[in-house]
Amino acid sequence: xxxxxxxxxxxxxxxxxxxxxxxxxxxxxxxxxxxxxxxxxxxxxxxxxxxxxxxxxxxxxxxxxxxxxxxxxxxxxxxxxxxxxxxxxxxxxxxxxxxxxxxxxxxxxxxxxx
Amino acid sequence: xxxxxxxxxxxxxxxxxxxxxxxxxxxxxxxxxxxxxxxxxxxxxxxxxxxxxxxxxxxxxxxxxxxxxxxxxxxxxxxxxxxxxxxxxxxxxxxxxxxxxxxxxxxxxxxxx
Numbered sequence: 001x002x003x004x005x006x007x008x009x010x011x012x013x014x015x016x017x018x019x020x021x022x023x024x025x026x027x028x029x030x031x032x033x034x035x036x037x038x039x040x041x042x043x044x045x046x047x048x049x050x051x052x053x054x055x056x057x058x059x060x061x062x063x064x065x066x067x068x069x070x071x072x073x074x075x076x077x078x079x080x081x082x083x084x085x086x087x088x089x090x091x092x093x094x095x096x097x098x099x100x101x102x103x104x105x106x107x108x109x110x111x112x113x114x
Numbered sequence: 115x116x117x118x119x120x121x122x123x124x125x126x127x128x129x130x131x132x133x134x135x136x137x138x139x140x141x142x143x144x145x146x147x148x149x150x151x152x153x154x155x156x157x158x159x160x161x162x163x164x165x166x167x168x169x170x171x172x173x174x175x176x177x178x179x180x181x182x183x184x185x186x187x188x189x190x191x192x193x194x195x196x197x198x199x200x201x202x203x204x205x206x207x208x209x210x211x212x213x214x215x216x217x218x219x220x221x222x223x224x225x226x227x
Contacts, residue, residue: 104156
């Protein structure tokens with residue numbers, strides 16, 4: 001049972017355009033969401049997060065939107081740059097109970113073409 | 115960048131051999147985690163630690179054990195490696211849990227022949 005789903009294995013965009021990466025979740029107890037970026041042969045790097053009390057969080061070119069009613073979040077990258085080409089993982093956690101765990105999606109490979 | 119190192123970075127071993135991977139942190143964070151990454155699975159939690167000598171299982175703990183005798187070190191042991199344990203292993207740390215970011219090490223690529 002996959003609680004965090006990234007339904008697009010890959011996405012290709014042109015440099016300068018917007019990249020939108022999507023993530024859906026099924027567990028209504030999730031209240032904290034994160035995006036990680038991963039380059040080949042490196043560990044995942046934290047990118048941006050959002051708490052369930054917000055619907056938007058922005059950090060430079062990166063914005064995460066959260067739609068709790070739809071159990072959906074998205075990461076917008078504007079403008080996209082070739083250096084953004086990487087695998088992006090969505091992750092979620094629940095602050096109650098066994099609150100140690102991050103549940104990850106399978107990742108989306110973003111390719112930004114010059 | 116969080117001060118996390120993993121050793122070795124690459125290892126090739128044979129089925130049935132014991133293997134120990136080491137994670138070392140310089141951040142003095144209380145929580146440490148071991149994940150594995152496999153194609154089509156994202157990252158899956160193997161074990162985690164919430165303090166010295168305090169550890170617990172994650173979702174894919176079978177065939178793995180861990181130990182934490184010092185705050186800065188978290189060891190992952192494959193008692194008898196199998197080919198299904200060929201993977202990339204990542205260590206992560208966090209200061210607390212809940213609404214807390216985990217920071218990852220560079221990974222160890224393990225091949226079990």
